[in-house]
Amino acid sequence: MRLRTFSTTLALALTALFAPGVGVLGGATEAHAATKISHATATSMFRGSGITWSSSGGCSDRNNPTCTSFDQLNLASAQGAQTLKSASGCSLNITGGTETGHASGTYSHWNGYKLDYSKYTCLGNYIKNTFTYIGVRGDGSPQWRSGSGNIYADEGNHWDVTYYNCGGC
Template sequence: MDVRPSCRGLAGIGTAVLISLPMQHVRDPAPPPSSPSPPPAADPGAEVKGVEVRGEVSLPPLLAGTFTATVKTWDTTAAGERIGHARAAGLLLDAGVRWKSTGDCADRRRPYCTSLEAIRYGTLMRTVDLRRGSGCPVTVTGGTETGHADGRYSHGEGYKVDLAHNRCLDAYVTRTYRYWRRRADGAALYHAAPSDVRADVWADEPTHWDVLFR
């Protein structure tokens, strides 16, 4: 059929061709390639619909900050709350902090176990903060089990944890805290602020860091 294009009938012809395409058995030759036309300038007032975005999408700064704060903050007013071993171990696991004992047990009454029973919520969450802030592997090897020294700010009172040595954590502690003095047993003590008796204290023991989180 001979079709003579005209400006008036162009839209109608285009519609007819689109409708008849599924019924044809022979394709028309592909038109020669042409240089792509530059995309039209975006109208700021126009509404964009049906846009699909592929690949990595960055969150707006305000929204991203909101998610970060939600993940990394905890209720400091509950720092003194005592929590059970199962809950404590679950919080550590969720944060990527390991927990282990030489006796493969969690009985608080046995010194070769590692128990988190009745640990302070604040102590536990400060351990989680350490994992997130340092980016280092953190493994708890001592908690509230018997066998540690007594005292107000002791393991048994839920203020202390033992954390296994590793190169990353050792470098982080010695870089972040200042050397303070030697403990009676010879362990080097590191302090956030030696003039502040309420600050955290890190004791460098042979197999682990003995950490006091006030």
């Protein structure tokens, strides 16, 4: 009986691991499974990696669309920013986090999956020369996919990045 329980448990675990949209091998983890961090934790991580941030309103209130907030950011998104900074060697300035005012959806800014970055030549060259071009999004933004599956969209005046994972942290 014990062997049957173990094999059933193992089969269920493997099914979950390989299922689309779940686990490491299946791609992105589900939205509810993400580890959330505070604004203070994120800014400490960013400061330690030499990543800057700015907001048009000079604030960090999650409920104000002119602020740049990291409250409820996914840990993997913060780690993804750190990975991008260290791998690219480029300046990185975050202009959009988890504040209201962005498009909705499961993998949205509000849900902690996205960060916006200022456009710098170094960063643009790194993304375009390192990642795979995957075509144009519905809004006309060209996109690139990293080897880890994160998506980098050129939205004209900034980079919009969707972090499904930490990018190899």
